[in-house]
Amino acid sequence: MGQAARPAFTQDPERRVGDMVPFGDYLLSLFHYRCSVLGVSFDGELFVRGEAGYENARQGAVWNALTPDCYPELILWAANEADCVAAVKLARERGLMLSVRSGGHSGAGNHLRDDTFLLDLSGLREVEVDAESMRASAQPGCPGNELDLELEKHDLFFPVGHCPGVAIGGYLLQGGFGWNDRVHGLACQSAVAIDLITPQGELITVSEENEPDLFWAARGSGPGFFSVVTATT
Numbered sequence: 146m147g148q149a150a151r152p153a154f155t156q157d158p159e160r161r162v163g164d165m166v167p168f169g170d171y172l173l174s175l176f177h178y179r180c181s182v183l184g185v186s187f188d189g190e191l192f193v194r195g196e197a198g199y200e201n202a203r204q205g206a207v208w209n210a211l212t213p214d215c216y217p218e219l220i221l222w223a224a225n226e227a228d229c230v231a232a233v234k235l236a237r238e239r240g241l242m243l244s245v246r247s248g249g250h251s252g253a254g255n256h257l258r259d260d261t262f263l264l265d266l267s268g269l270r271e272v273e274v275d276a277e278s279m280r281a282s283a284q285p286g287c288p289g290n291e292l293d294l295e296l297e298k299h300d301l302f303f304p305v306g307h308c309p310g311v312a313i314g315g316y317l318l319q320g321g322f323g324w325n326d327r328v329h330g331l332a333c334q335s336a337v338a339i340d341l342i343t344p345q346g347e348l349i350t351v352s353e354e355n356e357p358d359l360f361w362a363a364r365g366s367g368p369g370f371f372s373v374v375t376a377t378t
């Protein structure tokens with residue numbers, strides 16, 4: 146962490162005073178510069194309260210537009226797992242409470258809190274299917290219907306939520322009453338491993354064999370969960 150980057154165009158040895166800089170490069174450089182001033186660079190997009198784009202990111206974090214009157218200090222649209230680890234560490238260093246959004250279908254929008262760091266995982270929606278073992282690993286921002294569309298290609302199925310857009314992040318954390326749940330049980334009962342970031346910023350995989358208590362808690366604690374889930378298998 147803590148990359149001391151100057152805007153790229155100011156470091157160009159060929160550049161002379163008066164040279165034009167493409168506007169996109171200029172904005173991108175300033176963005177990365179601002180991130181490094183904050184002490185950390187992210188691959189995703191960081192919004193600071195009061196700056197351009199922040200209000201759009203805040204309101205967009207709640208699916209039904211009933212946006213609570215709450216204002217996080219920072220909002221990060223995470224691009225990958227490394228961003229999530231860096232976000233947890235930054236929140237810890239700065240004493241900011243971290244809140245997490247996967248799909249944003251929480252009725253109360255309880256991931257929007259005053260003076261917090263909102264880690265928005267809605268861009269993390271990759272799915273990897275291993276048809277032979279009949280296992281899939283999905284990132285938390287993946288909507289249930291997208292997961293099942295991927296599985297359908299292999300003639301497989303997962304009991305996702307009834308409403309197509311509900312992401313599996315929050316859905317699995319709170320149990321998950323999905324299609325055919327009378328046959329398959331709660332969706333979280335089908336999880337065999339969960340990748341998560343602990344409050345200390347450590348990325349680990351929990352299962353029945355490794356950290357079974359954490360694995361147990363990740364399947365039912367819902368908004369009360371105390372780590373960041375980055376993938377479920």
Ligand SMILES: Cc1cc2nc3c(=O)[nH]c(=O)nc-3n(C[C@H](O)[C@H](O)[C@H](O)COP(=O)(O)OP(=O)(O)OC[C@H]3O[C@@H](n4cnc5c(N)ncnc54)[C@H](O)[C@@H]3O)c2cc1C
Nearest residue numbers: 247248249250251256306307308314315316321322368374
């Ligand atoms: C229209 C609609 C239909 C629904 N249908 C169903 C249904 O058929 N079956 C069912 O069981 N439920 C259903 N729900 C409820 C839904 O499953 C929950 O609201 C669930 O929390 C939504 O998941 P999400 O990823 O959008 O959660 P979010 O709103 O993104 O997050 C909710 C909370 O979960 C925690 N959280 C989310 N992601 C993470 C993460 N990756 N790591 C750590 N903590 C996290 C945070 O505390 C956050 O505040 C429905 C909800 C709606 C609005």
